[in-house]
Each structure stands twice: as C-alpha cells, then as structure tokens.
Amino acid sequence: MLRALAVALGLSLLPQTLAAAELKLAATHTLEDSGLLKTLIPAFEAASGVKVRLAIGGSGQVIKLAANGDVDAVMSHVKAQEEKLVSSGAGLKRYAVAYNDFFIAGPPQDPARIRGMHDAVEALRRIHAAKARFVSRGDASGTHVKEQELWRATGLEPKWSGYQSAGIGMGSVLMMAGEMQAYTLCDRATFGVFRARTGLEILAAGDPRLYNEYGVVAVNPARFPGINGAAAAKFVSWLTSPDAQRLIVGFRIGGQQVFFLPAKAN
Amino acid sequence: MDILEATRQAFSLLFSGDTELWTIIWISLRVSLIALAVATPAAVVLGYVLAQKRFPGRRILVVLIQGLLSFPTVVVGLILYILLTRQGPLGSWQLLFTQEAMIMGQAVIAFPVLAAFALAAVQGADPRAHETAVSLGASPLRAALTTLLEVRFAVVAGVFNGFGRVISEVGCAMMVGGNIAGVTRNIPTAIALETSKGDFAQGIALGVVLMLFALGISIALGVLQGRGGLK
Numbered sequence: 001m002l003r004a005l006a007v008a009l010g011l012s013l014l015p016q017t018l019a020a021a022e023l024k025l026a027a028t029h030t031l032e033d034s035g036l037l038k039t040l041i042p043a044f045e046a047a048s049g050v051k052v053r054l055a056i057g058g059s060g061q062v063i064k065l066a067a068n069g070d071v072d073a074v075m076s077h078v079k080a081q082e083e084k085l086v087s088s089g090a091g092l093k094r095y096a097v098a099y100n101d102f103f104i105a106g107p108p109q110d111p112a113r114i115r116g117m118h119d120a121v122e123a124l125r126r127i128h129a130a131k132a133r134f135v136s137r138g139d140a141s142g143t144h145v146k147e148q149e150l151w152r153a154t155g156l157e158p159k160w161s162g163y164q165s166a167g168i169g170m171g172s173v174l175m176m177a178g179e180m181q182a183y184t185l186c187d188r189a190t191f192g193v194f195r196a197r198t199g200l201e202i203l204a205a206g207d208p209r210l211y212n213e214y215g216v217v218a219v220n221p222a223r224f225p226g227i228n229g230a231a232a233a234k235f236v237s238w239l240t241s242p243d244a245q246r247l248i249v250g251f252r253i254g255g256q257q258v259f260f261l262p263a264k265a266n
Numbered sequence: 267m268d269i270l271e272a273t274r275q276a277f278s279l280l281f282s283g284d285t286e287l288w289t290i291i292w293i294s295l296r297v298s299l300i301a302l303a304v305a306t307p308a309a310v311v312l313g314y315v316l317a318q319k320r321f322p323g324r325r326i327l328v329v330l331i332q333g334l335l336s337f338p339t340v341v342v343g344l345i346l347y348i349l350l351t352r353q354g355p356l357g358s359w360q361l362l363f364t365q366e367a368m369i370m371g372q373a374v375i376a377f378p379v380l381a382a383f384a385l386a387a388v389q390g391a392d393p394r395a396h397e398t399a400v401s402l403g404a405s406p407l408r409a410a411l412t413t414l415l416e417v418r419f420a421v422v423a424g425v426f427n428g429f430g431r432v433i434s435e436v437g438c439a440m441m442v443g444g445n446i447a448g449v450t451r452n453i454p455t456a457i458a459l460e461t462s463k464g465d466f467a468q469g470i471a472l473g474v475v476l477m478l479f480a481l482g483i484s485i486a487l488g489v490l491q492g493r494g495g496l497k
Contacts, residue, residue: 057462064464138447140463165447167459168440176444179352179362 023231026055026062027075028142029169031214034189036098036259039251044238050231058141058169066091066217069224072232075216077142077187082215090224091217092232095240096262098248099213102146103205105174105191106132106183114183114204121153123204128156133182135173138165142212147185150209174198187212192253213262216240268466275467276474286447287468291475294452297365298433301372302380306425309377313384314410318396328385334378342374343441350442363444368452371438376428383424387417419490426490430483434476 031037032054041052055065059076066074067090075097076082085091104114104123112130114123127134136158137144151158164182166173170190177184178198191202218236221229238244248259279287316328348354350362361367395416399409414421436454443450445459453472460469 061462061464139459140465164444164449167445167447167451167455172444176363 021049021231022051022053023073023228023235024053024055024071025073025075025235026057026065026071028059028062028077028214029056029171030077030141030143030187030190031075032056033169033171034187034193034253034258036189036248036251039247040239040244043244043247044235047238047243048231048234050234052235056169058137058139059145060140066219069219069227071219072228073216073218073235075214077212077214078145079213079215081145082217085217090220092220094215094217095236097214097216097239098259099211099262100188100259101205102143102185102187102210102212103191103202104183105177105186105200106203107181108199108201109181110201110203112183115201117204118206120150120204120207120210124150124158125154125156127183128154128158128160131160131162133162133177133180134158134164135177135180135182135184136163136165137170137173137185138167139169141170143170143185143187146210146212150185153209174200189253189258192256192258195254214259272466273470276470279467279471280474284471287471289448290451290453290456290472293365293448293450294433294454297368297439297452298372298429301369301432302376302425302428304369305373305377305428306380309380309424310384310414310421313381313386314388314414316381316385317388318410318413331378331381331385335382337375337378338437339371339375339435340437340441342371343438346371346374346438346442362442363446363450365443365450367442368439368450371442372432372435375435375438376432379428379431380424383427384414384421387420387424388413390420391417419493423487423490426483426487430480433479 027037037054041054044050045052055062055071057065059078059081062071062074062076063078063081063085065071066085067088069090074082074085074091079094082091082094086094104120104127106112106114112123112127112132114126117123117126136147162182164180166176168176170186171194173184174186174190174194175198176182178194178200183203184200191200194200216236216239218229218232219227221227221232245261249257249261251257251259312331316324316331346367347362349356350359350367351357352362361370391413396409396413399412404412434454436458439450439452440455440458443452443455445451445455451459453476457469457472457476460466460472
C-alpha cells in the first residue's frame with residue numbers, strides 16, 4: 001500500500017524517467033471481474049519489465065479512452081467497435097485474444113421457465129411475456145451491446161416494470177440480480193467468480209449468437225504524441241504469444257476453463 | 267472541440283424537456299428532501315438537548331456528532347448494504363436497490379450535519395429568550411420552541427448544508443440504490459454512469475443542474491445569515 005503510494009507519487013514527480021517503462025491499458029469489467037487480468041498483467045510485467053497501469057470500464061468507455069488517445073492499448077469485447085477504432089486511424093490493428101460465451105443466468109425458481117433453452121432470443125421473449133425481473137447492464141458495455149442485439153432480434157421493447165437498467169459493472173449486476181432474484185445476461189468468466197455469492201444459475205446457454213470474443217488494439221502513436229507505442233507493441237505481441245495463450249487457457253475458476261483461444265490465432 | 271459540442275447538446279437536453287433527464291433530477295430531489303424531512307426533527311431535538319441539558323455522556327455525544335460530520339459516505343453505504351442484503355439482518359424488508367434504501371442512507375449522512383448546526387445554534391442563542399419564557403411560566407416544551415424559533419435561521423442553514431451534502435453524494439447512493447434507470451438513478455450516479463459510457467452531454471447537463479442547486483443553496487444561506495444577524 002505504502003509502496004504503491006510512493007510509486008504513484010514518484011510517477012507524478014518524475015513522469016519523464018518512468019514513462020518509458022509504463023503501459024496505460026484500458027480493459028473491460030468482465031476481464032477484471034473474472035480475475036484474468038490479475039493473472040496476465042503480472043506475467044507480462046515480469047516478462048517485459050514494463051509496468052502496467054489499468055483503467056477499467058465498460059467496452060464503450062474503454063474504446064472511447066483509446067479513441068481519445070488517453071491510453072496506450074485497449075482490451076474489449078465489441079469487435080465492431082474495435083474495428084471502427086482501427087479504421088478511424090486511432091488504433092493500429094485488432095488481434096483476437098480469447099473467447100468464451102454469454103448466457104442467461106437467473107434464479108433457481110426460474111419463473112419464466114427458460115431452463116435448458118438454447119435459443120437466447122426465445123428465452124428473452126419468455127422472460128418478457130412472464131414480466132419477470134431482468135437486470136440490464138445499461139452501461140454501453142460489450143455485454144450491454146450484446147443484450148441490445150438480442151432484444152432487437154426478439155422484436156420486443158425491453159420495457160416493463162421488472163426490467164431494470166442498472167448502469168454498473170458485471171459483478172455488481174450479478175450481485176443485484178441475486179438480491180432481486182432476477183435474470184441477467186452474463187459472460188461465463190465473471191459468472192464463475194460470482195456464482196456462489198449470488199445463488200444464480202445458468203439457465204439458457206449454447207446459442208451461437210452468444211459468442212463473446214475479446215480483442216486487443218494498440219493505439220496509434222503517430223496519431224497521439226503522448227502514446228507509449230513501444231510498450232503497447234510489446235504488450236500486443238506478448239498477449240498473442242504462446243506464453244500468454246498458455247496462461248489464458250490455463251486460467252481456471254472453480255476448476256473450470258472459462259477462456260478459450262480463437263480459432264485463427266492470427 | 268468535443269467539449270463545446272457536448273455542452274451544446276447538454277443545454278438542448280435541458281431545455282427540450284428530455285424526460286429521462288428530468289426523471290433523474292426529480293428522483294434526486296425527492297430522495298434528498300424526504301431524507302431531510304425524516305432526519306431533521308430528531309436531529310434538531312438532539313442538538314437542542316445537547317446544548318441545553320447537562321447529563322453523563324453528553325461530551326461523548328457531542329464529539330461523536332462532530333466526528334460523524336466527516337464520516338465517509340461509502341462506509342454508510344457499506345453498513346446499510348450489509349444490513350439490507352438478503353442474507354443481512356434486515357434482508358426480509360427487501361429494501362436494497364430501492365429509493366427507500368437511498369433515503370435511509372441520506373438521512374444517516376445528513377443527521378450529524380443537522381444536529382451539529384442545531385447544537386451550535388442553540389448554544390449561540392441569547393439565553394434571555396429561554397429564561398424569559400420560563401419566568402413567564404412556559405412549559406419546557408414551550409420554552410424549547412421559543413428558543414428554536416429564536417435561532418430558526420441558523421437551524422435552517424443546517425438543513426441547507428445537509429441538503430448540499432446529500433444531493434451531491436454518490437458513493438452511498440450508488441451502493442444501496444444501484445443506479446437503476448427511472449428508479450434509483452439520481453444526478454450524481456447518472457453523471458458517474460454517463461462519464462463511464464463516454465457520453466458527456468447528459469453528464470454536463472446534470473452537472474449544470476447540480477451546480478445551480480449548489481449556487482441556490484449558497485445564495486439562500488447568504489440571505490439567511492443576513493436575516494439571522496439582524497435579530
């Protein structure tokens with residue numbers, strides 16, 4: 001704690017000397033809440049000698065941080081937005097890092113009777129019809145973007161008194177859904193961490209539309225003068241290296257593998 | 267610049283009567299005003315008793331209230347969360363993530379401010395008001411009301427200060443309210459959310475409203491202090 005404080009103070013006093021060995025990384029809630037970053041970051045720091053400073057937010061926010069040149073690299077899970085970052089010139093190239101899946105979690109009583117369903121859109125229709133409680137991330141995060149896609153596919157408006165738009169991170173939404181005995185859309189990794197604390201269960205899973213891919217993009221140093229391009233390049237190449245991939249597939253929550261390698265490993 | 271465009275959008279949101287925006291403002295006002303209405307009577311009574319009566323433990327209470335003035339609001343949130351969660355002692359009330367939980371939190375946060383102002387006000391009151399009332403045969407309750415009426419501006423100043431503290435409080439509101447749209451999303455939690463989404467227009471619009479509240483409070487306090495000094 002004291003050391004962290006001293007480092008923080010030192011950084012603010014000597015930005016020039018330490019900046020070379022520091023990477024500002026923005027990443028999404030689900031990567032943080034699942035604990036994956038706690039495995040990856042120290043390993044990268046040890047391998048490269050680069051210190052990482054993390055900013056955590058929803059995908060909408062972290063992409064914005066990258067687009068504004070506020071960070072050196074970004075990890076998120078909305079492929080379309082990551083590609084837009086690259087095509088706008090603010091990002092260099094998108095690499096797929098890992099994937100898992102989303103599913104609909106809910107209370108064991110399952111008032112909308114969706115247990116065992118594979119069709120996520122049909123499951124949402126049933127939740128809508130049952131006017132059951134549903135907690136939405138509501139924060140423009142990757143999970144929220146996916147949820148909105150699914151609602152569009154149902155052709156229904158997610159507007160009833162039990163539909164609550166929370167505007168908080170994935171872990172917090174799971175805690176809230178547990179409190180309210182509500183349904184929610186969740187990624188496999190964060191759910192693994194919070195399952196026991198919330199008492200929620202995986203009810204509808206296995207829809208190909210629920211594919212959840214994480215990508216990394218380095219910010220273009222030619223676009224923003226303050227960017228640490230060297231550190232970002234090191235991070236991207238390490239993250240797609242066999243060393244990092246071993247850590248990603250070896251990462252376990254409650255004995256379960258929760259992240260998988262994308263089919264084409266770039 | 268982006269800031270100019272966001273600010274322009276913010277003002278058009280404010281003046282176009284955007285329902286979402288005004289709902290947030292309404293929830294903020296409703297929660298904070300109810301919290302003050304709940305906390306003020308008890309806090310004023312406590313402040314009055316601490317100023318007028320001498321009893322064992324009085325010093326400790328005074329020190330405690332002054333200490334609570336700077337009590338971290340997130341700790342209030344934490345304690346309330348633990349009490350109200352399903353597994354908690356008050357879990358059966360099912361109040362977590364409701365406006366009622368936010369009101370409870372804000373009442374607790376405002377209480378020491380209200381009590382401390384009432385205490386200082388009564389201590390600073392001209393003792394002759396109380397003495398006169400008693401010598402004219404007023405009951406203790408009547409004498410207390412006379413004294414409080416004498417220092418009403420200072421007590422109301424406490425209410426304004428308490429309002430200023432709770433209307434802009436984000437930690438406890440976020441923790442026990444949960445920032446649910448249309449239910450527990452108030453101005454501070456909405457600003458935090460909009461910023462985290464990278465959508466600055468609504469954040470700026472709400473920030474403007476919050477600053478107008480703050481300005482209004484300080485003007486009202488200035489007026490009250492002027493009145494209070496004229497007595």
